[in-house]
Amino acid sequence: MGRNFSKSRALFQRAIKSLSGGVNSPVRAFKAVGGSPLYIERGEGAYLFDVDGNRYLDFCGSWGPLILGHAHPVVLEAIQKASERGASFGAVHEGEILLAEKVKKLCPHLELLRFVSSGTEAVMSAIRLARAFTKRNKIVKFSGCYHGHSDYLLASAGSGLVTFGIPASAGVPEDFTRHTLVAPLDDEQAVRDFFRKFPDDIAAIIIEPVPANDGLLLQRRGFLQFLREITAVNGSLLVFDEVISGFRVRPGGAAEYYDIKPDLATYGKIIGGGLPVGAFGGRADIMQLLAPLGPVYQAGTLSGNPLAMATGLATLEYLERTDGWSNLESTTGAFVKLLNDETSDCAVNIPSLGSLFWINLQKEPVRRAEDISKDNAERYKGLFSRALEAGIYLAPSAYEVGFISTAHSREDLKSAARSLGEIIRSL
Ligand SMILES: Cc1ncc(COP(=O)(O)O)c(C=O)c1O
Numbered sequence: 001m002g003r004n005f006s007k008s009r010a011l012f013q014r015a016i017k018s019l020s021g022g023v024n025s026p027v028r029a030f031k032a033v034g035g036s037p038l039y040i041e042r043g044e045g046a047y048l049f050d051v052d053g054n055r056y057l058d059f060c061g062s063w064g065p066l067i068l069g070h071a072h073p074v075v076l077e078a079i080q081k082a083s084e085r086g087a088s089f090g091a092v093h094e095g096e097i098l099l100a101e102k103v104k105k106l107c108p109h110l111e112l113l114r115f116v117s118s119g120t121e122a123v124m125s126a127i128r129l130a131r132a133f134t135k136r137n138k139i140v141k142f143s144g145c146y147h148g149h150s151d152y153l154l155a156s157a158g159s160g161l162v163t164f165g166i167p168a169s170a171g172v173p174e175d176f177t178r179h180t181l182v183a184p185l186d187d188e189q190a191v192r193d194f195f196r197k198f199p200d201d202i203a204a205i206i207i208e209p210v211p212a213n214d215g216l217l218l219q220r221r222g223f224l225q226f227l228r229e230i231t232a233v234n235g236s237l238l239v240f241d242e243v244i245s246g247f248r249v250r251p252g253g254a255a256e257y258y259d260i261k262p263d264l265a266t267y268g269k270i271i272g273g274g275l276p277v278g279a280f281g282g283r284a285d286i287m288q289l290l291a292p293l294g295p296v297y298q299a300g301t302l303s304g305n306p307l308a309m310a311t312g313l314a315t316l317e318y319l320e321r322t323d324g325w326s327n328l329e330s331t332t333g334a335f336v337k338l339l340n341d342e343t344s345d346c347a348v349n350i351p352s353l354g355s356l357f358w359i360n361l362q363k364e365p366v367r368r369a370e371d372i373s374k375d376n377a378e379r380y381k382g383l384f385s386r387a388l389e390a391g392i393y394l395a396p397s398a399y400e401v402g403f404i405s406t407a408h409s410r411e412d413l414k415s416a417a418r419s420l421g422e423i424i425r426s427l
Pocket of ligand 1: 118119120121123146147148149208213241243244268269278
């Protein structure tokens with residue numbers, strides 16, 4: 001007998017009358033996988049519980065922040081203690097220094113930081129800073145990499161080899177993406193061509209060093225090193241968008257994993273431990289251009305929010321104290337190995353790094369968005385809905401990665417790998 005989703009369905013019908021599309025962020029509507037979204041009543045450890053009383057092993061983790069799982073005691077305690085002192089001051093407080101010091105310790109390449117309230121804001125501010133520092137206009141980004149929803153980063157590649165970005169969303173004027181250049185990942189020649197065409201106008205290259213928004217498109221270290229060199233030689237900046245990879249693939253993120261130092265880096269998700277936080281940081285000579293020291297304006301009513309600083313700090317301290325990152329890597333490795341064994345005869349490959357993984361329903365590994373099979377999404381619908389029936393909550397999109405938390409036990413993961421293997425074999 002199938003699961004009962006009647007309360008979730010009723011809530012969604014109610015939601016669409018007061019919230020646009022029933023949601024506050026589009027993927028949550030389950031449009032990409034068909035069906036109606038689950039309304040979540042609570043999370044506990046590795047599990048989500050919906051309003052119909054169904055339990056799911058959660059591989060989404062609120063899209064990455066919940067590296068300790070749901071409602072972890074250290075996070076709850078941090079919220080409790082901080083909230084007793086007030087939800088927001090709009091003034092400086094010690095909590096923001098404590099988190100900044102912790103982040104600097106884990107990411108020594110960040111000489112100065114600033115906290116904001118989302119990944120989108122962090123990237124927007126880093127790009128403004130890069131343009132001000134270099135006194136240049138253009139930004140190179142890669143197709144398949146997501147950097148939040150600011151206008152000029154919602155750009156897709158236009159046609160032709162050297163191409164200007166074209167708006168990837170209605171409501172973004174072409175003029176706004178005119179300075180955004182979009183290259184395929186892993187394509188050194190495309191990047192060289194941009195520098196040949198605009199030798200004095202590329203402010204920065206921005207990349208997710210671990211691209212995790214269009215599947216998990218793991219890059220060659222050599223490609224990232226090439227980006228480091230070509231930006232340095234041409235007086236441009238290298239910006240690592242570590243909103244997903246930061247504090248996830250290593251304590252110091254992808255910069256540590258690949259041993260490549262970006263000029264600026266952006267963060268979100270884990271740095272707030274589940275509360276809304278973003279951050280950007282990097283070289284002091286660049287960061288000092290920010291107001292009030294310099295001419296680059298950036299601000300936020302709730303930036304450095306005391307609750308969010310406390311939950312971010314509690315999360316990072318707990319991971320440090322418990323050797324969290326290496327434990328996660330080993331539990332994830334065992335899960336991915338078992339899932340690979342279970343599906344060895346199927347058209348599937350499962351790239352993984354740290355505690356990230358992606359179930360790619362095609363045999364060939366891919367490094368570029370352009371190489372992802374077009375019928376992936378259709379097959380994923382079957383995987384997603386049958387996984388839900390089996391009590392496993394995957395991201396409601398074929399192109400989103402899976403996140404494993406310290407709350408996922410080896411037993412949980414073993415039984416999930418078996419169930420997912422069985423479903424994939426039957427697709
Ligand atoms: C790499 C990357 N950059 C930026 C963002 C935007 O962050 P936020 O959703 O917090 O605005 C995201 C969100 O998923 C992301 O994955």
